[in-house]
Amino acid sequence: MKPCTGSPIVHDSGAPGAPVLFSWPSRGSVSLEAYKEDAESAAQSRDAFSQVLDAIAATPNVKEVTVLCHSMGCYLTFETLRARAIAGRIGAKIKNVLFVAPDVDADSFRTQLHDMGAVRPRFALFVSRDDAPLKLSKSLHGGAIRLGGIDPDQEPYAAEFRREGVELFDLTRLHGRAHSRAFDDVTTVMSMIQARLVGEQQGTGGVSRRQGAALR
16 A cells, blocks of 8 residues: 555645545555454544544634545545444535545445435545455455446446446556556546536536546
8 A cells, every 4th residue: 555645645636725634553564464453443443533524624714624535544434424424413514535446345335325315425436447456355355346446337336326426537547556546646637537527517527437548
């Protein structure tokens, strides 16, 4: 997993706003034991992350919150938001959630997203079909498909995510390491997002997926 911090991403993307980094304990190594410990650490960090979201939202000058997460951090984020939804307090200021290479069970995400109801943040998924770490994760989870490795054209994902208003961005054709290419080529990814927004404003974008061009 490639470590990253919020400030460079915000700077490279040109996105307005102040970055806040939430870091959860991770072994930072590649082994079955480390992976299991990282998953447990992520699950145990839900309350702390929820408290951070509450603190940010309680700041009067903050009008909108966008959550950007990567790999297993997406699992932590989704479990936190799901728990908040059950408690009836996702948070009105949390508008967008960006999942990059999410190491999340795809079928569980589909079910739990629907259970969160209509009043929820807008989700965007950045996926790569050639993501080797997610393929390894799939094998460790008994063949359960990982959300970050789905084919955006494959059913039931394409139709269901379209219906649920989930944005899909296919990064497979971008250069760089599959698990971190969204951060390796922020400029191209931001161009994809901007093109999608323009398409929606013109009534042509919808929630269909957009494939990244093979740019260096």
